[in-house]
Amino acid sequence: MEIRPVSGIAVEPWLDELADLRIRVFRDYPYLYDGSPVYERDYLDRYARSEQSLFVLALEYNRLIGAATALPLMDADPEFQTPFRAHGPAPERVFYFGESVLLPEYRGEGVGHRFFDLRELYARDFGFDFTTFCAVVRDHDHPRRPRDYRSLEPFWRKRGYQAEPRLITRFPWRDLGDEEQTEKTMQFWLRDVTAVEIP
Numbered sequence: 618m619e620i621r622p623v624s625g626i627a628v629e630p631w632l633d634e635l636a637d638l639r640i641r642v643f644r645d646y647p648y649l650y651d652g653s654p655v656y657e658r659d660y661l662d663r664y665a666r667s668e669q670s671l672f673v674l675a676l677e678y679n680r681l682i683g684a685a686t687a688l689p690l691m692d693a694d695p696e697f698q699t700p701f702r703a704h705g706p707a708p709e710r711v712f713y714f715g716e717s718v719l720l721p722e723y724r725g726e727g728v729g730h731r732f733f734d735l736r737e738l739y740a741r742d743f744g745f746d747f748t749t750f751c752a753v754v755r756d757h758d759h760p761r762r763p764r765d766y767r768s769l770e771p772f773w774r775k776r777g778y779q780a781e782p783r784l785i786t787r788f789p790w791r792d793l794g795d796e797e798q799t800e801k802t803m804q805f806w807l808r809d810v811t812a813v814e815i816p
Contacts, residue, residue: 632665650792651793685714689743714733737808746810748810
């Protein structure tokens with residue numbers, strides 16, 4: 618497996634594969650995302666157009682098996698900037714992690730840590746003080762929650778992230794099996810990357 622960081626428009630050759638990977642991985646709980654290739658390409662194009670975006674690609678024989686994305690919060694959707702404008706830290710100081718997606722058969726081999734390591738290092742090299750991501754909030758008794766579901770929250774805390782109660786947004790998508798989009802609550806997790814040594 619190769620871990621390859623690329624930035625901005627250099628990711629263009631992988632965008633179709635990345636759109637397909639996002640749709641496949643985010644179908645699972647807790648996102649239950651019923652995505653479309655057209656929307657995915659438009660979403661990913663925003664990242665590709667950002668001069669300080671980062672795509673960390675996991676490749677096996679040049680086949681995309683996982684990826685993590687990031688860009689300055691100022692280049693992200695307004696819905697993600699709004700809670701920071703209201704409660705801080707200032708969006709200009711924050712590097713936003715869009716997603717980490719990895720095919721199930723490759724999980725548990727340290728790829729997730731590499732995704733975080735490289736994005737945090739990139740953020741600090743470009744002078745950002747904080748890194749953040751947001752995660753969907755689902756009821757614990759959600760009918761589609763698998764019995765063997767394992768939350769990623771312990772992993773995030775081990776990485777030094779904390780859920781920030783005031784940093785909440787809402788974002789719409791269509792759940793699997795639904796006819797219409799509904800807004801989902803999204804909780805931000807934040808880390809001060811100036812406070813600790815990053816590998």
